[in-house]
Amino acid sequence: MxxxxxxxxxxxxxxxxxxxxxxxxxxxxxxxxxxxxxxxxxxLPLPDDLAAGGEHLCIRLEKRGDNTDYVARQLATLSGCRHFDVGFCGLKDRHAVTRQWFSVYRPGQEDEDAAFLGEVAESWRVLEYHRQARKLRRGDHRGNxxxxxxxxxxxxxxxxxxxxxxxxxxxxxxYFGPQRFGHNGANLDRALAMDPSKLNRRGSRNVKKRGRGRSTSGSDDSKNVLYFSAARSWLFNEVLAYRVQNGTWLAPLEGEPGTNDNQDVMVTGPLWGDGGTEAVSVQGEIERTVVAEHPELAAVFATTRMKPERRPLRMIPExxxxxxxxxxxxxxxxxxxxxxxxxxxxxxxxxxxxxxxxxxxx
Known part of the structure; x- marks a missing residue:
């Protein structure tokens, strides 16, 4: 073994x-x-009323050798919209054959959809398409x-x-997969070097341009969120690893959020945030003890307004x-x-x- x-x-x-x-x-x-x-x-579940249409053209593509962000940017270029006007439910691997939905913001361009889809089909196989009222967002899909x-x-x-x-x-x-942490954990190193206050979303909306007219928001904010996410994901993995080694990862402990209302509650672990964890008693003590072993990462959350969240400890394939x-x-x-x-x-x-x-x- x-x-x-x-x-x-x-x-x-x-x-x-x-x-x-x-x-x-x-x-x-x-x-x-x-x-x-x-x-x-x-x-991805389809809208209840496909006939209602909307401003977003949703396209189901089959791609090979292209990552999700690259395809989204190419769709934006072909359609003439901004990159962030293209939505998708999650990142898919580049080195794979993947079938994935994208939404493209095309208000008032229904008559031009056929020509646009023809251009798209020159690069990727178009499997389905429809219009709907809202942009696709992360996690909208039922699964993969x-x-x-x-x-x-x-x-x-x-x-x-x-x-x-x-x-x-x-x-x-x-566990979160190692790709979330960057090569050799580089995203974790960057998390230690960033300014946690930049993750305060309310403040980031009011950031003014500095220097030669460059905005401090945008791509820098996205990178900070990526590094923050890597830090809380790694701490989750460490807590889960402790529970696995101690044989307690399949059953809730005293202090599991929701156990007072439902004894069949899902067993979860912490996605760290402002205030640390929502767990209390035995489970809360374990989670805080494990995170306290990594004070440099715990400090990343000291000044953020990110709410603590929970994630299931167990993955069960269907x-x-x-x-x-x-x-x-x-x-x-x-x-x-x-x-x-x-x-x-x-x-x-x-x-x-x-x-x-x-x-x-x-």
Whole structure:
């Protein structure tokens, strides 16, 4: 069994690999040998009244080798709108075949939609389209469907089947994926260097231009939010890792928010914010103790107005199935909720080598 509790082998100083549900990984495998080995289909509910139309043209595209932000910018250029007038539900991997919805703000241009869609189709396959009243936003989708092929699987097939059965029945720790933290944890280093007060959204709306007419908002604000998100995600992973190591990640502890009203409450962990955590008693003490071990990151939240939030500790894949294709190749199919990572799911069983690691990711 492969140990999964050590720090990142690249010695970044940040732990970027956390304990698995079974105490270790039972096999190794290669992922993304080709884009076809990583297929993702976004599940977005359609508006109740498609005939009502609206100012936003929604397009379902199939893309290969392009990341989400690149496609959004290209759609904005083709349509003649601003980049932030193009909406989407979440980032999808570049090194994959992905089907994803985008919304493009095109008020009063219904008669020109056919020509615009023709231009879009020159770069990507257009699967569906409709108009609606609002822009797509992060998390609007119901989830994502995955079909993944693992190659060069090395390990005892019976142990792999047993681990995948446990994964199907019990789920796995719902860690944020390492891509959120940047290469070698660079986004965490940047979180320590930023000014937390710039995350105060009320204040950022009133920021005036300085110097030679440049605004201090915009891309700088987006980067600060990215680094802030990386910091709170890493602290969540650390709390979850503590619960996994102590065998308490599947059941609520005293102090879990909502337990007084519903004994079947979902077990959650903290997304740190102003005031730290909403948990109290035993669970709150554990969360504050774990975060206190990282005072440099805890200090990032000292002056923000970001409200503490919660995230489930357990990820349970839906419609999870797998099939051996020869002795060293596996096909896996499953659905995940928004904000959950397929690589986290795989990493609970396999030591994964990403064939695209040296070429960059979404």
């Amino acid at each position: 492969i140990d999964a509790t050590d720090r990142n082998p690249e010695k970044s100083g940040w732990r970027l690999d956390w304990p698995t549900s079974g105490g270790g990984r039972v096999a190794s495998a290669l992922l993304k040998s080709t884009p076809d080995d990583f297929f993702v289909d976004e599940d 469907y995955f079909e993944l092929v693992l190659r060069e699987v090395s390990g005892d097939p019976e142990a792999v089947d047993e681990a995948l059965t446990r994964l199907r029945d019990l789920g796995c720790p719902n 419609a999870f199935e797998w099939q051996w294709q020869g002795s060293d190749q596996l096909l896996l199919k499953f659905r995940l909720a928004p904000g959950q990572y397929a690589t986290t799911l795989l990493g609970d069983v396999f030591e994964i080598t990403d064939a695209t690691r040296d070429t960059g990711q979404d």
